[in-house]
Amino acid sequence: MFTLTKEYAQHLDSENPMLEYRKRFLSPTFGDVYLEGNSLGLLSIDAEQSMANFMEQWKSWGIGGWLNADPDWFTLGERLGAMMAPLVGAEPGEVVATGTTTINLHALVSTFYRPVASRRKILATSLDFPSDVYALKSQIALRGGDADRDLMLVESNDGRCIDEDDVVRAMTSDVALCVLPSVLYRSGQLLDIERLAAIGRARGIPVGFDCAHSVGAIPHRFDDWNVDFAFWCTYKYLNAGPGSIGALYINRQHFDRVPAMSGWWGYDKDRQFDMSHEWKGAGGAGAWQISTVDVLSGSSLLGSLQLFDDIGIQTIREQSLKLTDYLITLLQSLGLMESPYRYRLGTPTEHRRRGGHVAIEHDNGESISRALRNRGIVCDFRPPDVIRMAPVALYISFHDVWRAVQELKAIIDAGEHLDQHEDRGLVT
Numbered sequence: 001m002f003t004l005t006k007e008y009a010q011h012l013d014s015e016n017p018m019l020e021y022r023k024r025f026l027s028p029t030f031g032d033v034y035l036e037g038n039s040l041g042l043l044s045i046d047a048e049q050s051m052a053n054f055m056e057q058w059k060s061w062g063i064g065g066w067l068n069a070d071p072d073w074f075t076l077g078e079r080l081g082a083m084m085a086p087l088v089g090a091e092p093g094e095v096v097a098t099g100t101t102t103i104n105l106h107a108l109v110s111t112f113y114r115p116v117a118s119r120r121k122i123l124a125t126s127l128d129f130p131s132d133v134y135a136l137k138s139q140i141a142l143r144g145g146d147a148d149r150d151l152m153l154v155e156s157n158d159g160r161c162i163d164e165d166d167v168v169r170a171m172t173s174d175v176a177l178c179v180l181p182s183v184l185y186r187s188g189q190l191l192d193i194e195r196l197a198a199i200g201r202a203r204g205i206p207v208g209f210d211c212a213h214s215v216g217a218i219p220h221r222f223d224d225w226n227v228d229f230a231f232w233c234t235y236k237y238l239n240a241g242p243g244s245i246g247a248l249y250i251n252r253q254h255f256d257r258v259p260a261m262s263g264w265w266g267y268d269k270d271r272q273f274d275m276s277h278e279w280k281g282a283g284g285a286g287a288w289q290i291s292t293v294d295v296l297s298g299s300s301l302l303g304s305l306q307l308f309d310d311i312g313i314q315t316i317r318e319q320s321l322k323l324t325d326y327l328i329t330l331l332q333s334l335g336l337m338e339s340p341y342r343y344r345l346g347t348p349t350e351h352r353r354r355g356g357h358v359a360i361e362h363d364n365g366e367s368i369s370r371a372l373r374n375r376g377i378v379c380d381f382r383p384p385d386v387i388r389m390a391p392v393a394l395y396i397s398f399h400d401v402w403r404a405v406q407e408l409k410a411i412i413d414a415g416e417h418l419d420q421h422e423d424r425g426l427v428t
């Protein structure tokens, strides 16, 4: 079939306006096709230039850069928040760049988790990213609770996805807080954020979302959906670099709350240097900052976000869906889901339930992901059997996707999936 050929992939790319933006990214010399943008996004020229600019400013200003650098460092967290607000459907003052993902989870949960005897459970899911579960358990322990009793993890029926109906059923009157992923890190399932936030709201349960796998890949409408709070990282789809600054969203309806973990960076900016011991929060999400803003990675994010501003998240999402559709179609049409290939699709096929990556399962997934890397396809493996491929709209072409699928086939044809190998690396 024509659609399965390399020529067809090239034809799709010839009509692919997003390839213009690919030129604004620096390709790693490691590998040919980079499908790890959901773990660590690539460096853009914009981010590189923005960091270089920061270095120059630091060189010439020293401490004077806090107020005099262009742009100034003192309000960088707020500025970045305003730039990210359109990505999540928020007003500028509801988002701030600060901390890191798990730290922000702690800062937000400690504010929104108000356990009382009859209502002390936290609701999350059994497919959550481990760090979230560790953090939630420790938050419960911090309040004198028992994590085995008070943390309720909604089970999955198939080990891949969470049924929203099960979450809704678990939103009972003893639930004090609900923290959910927007997109599941392994299967790539996108939850119905609007519905879950609405039902939580109706039942008096604050609902917050971990959006590490969705911000920069899909549009959100947090304000319209009445989401209470959210947090995310900027090193995945936002391409700000390894360990870069995190971000959080607080619905303005909660601006009157006092952050449970305060620090001087959340102080009213006009008076911060009065050095008073009486804490006075900045209005808005800025109050949830704790420590001095990380200007180095913030500078990288500043450059990177420029691209999102230029393109718009809706366009990025449309292209991402075309690429994941194409990947899924190739897997199905080339017979890779059948013997002798036996790949399985772990990601929902409906657009409204799919994030930015595709989970391809195989009993020999670990050997296959290794063989893929040897063949120049950079993607990762998540136990027990998931190979994740993220065809990021900003820098992945249809031809890249076509290449990756050819290798999935060739590896089985060559029997490389049966190769024995040493232990898995520390980071996969």
Ligand SMILES: *Cc1c(COP(=O)(O)O)cnc(C)c1O
Pocket: 100, 101, 102, 103, 129, 131, 132, 181, 185, 210, 212, 213, 233
């Ligand atoms: C990547 C990821 C994190 C990362 O947490 P850090 O604190 O930034 O290390 C957290 N949650 C989810 C769902 C993730 O995918």
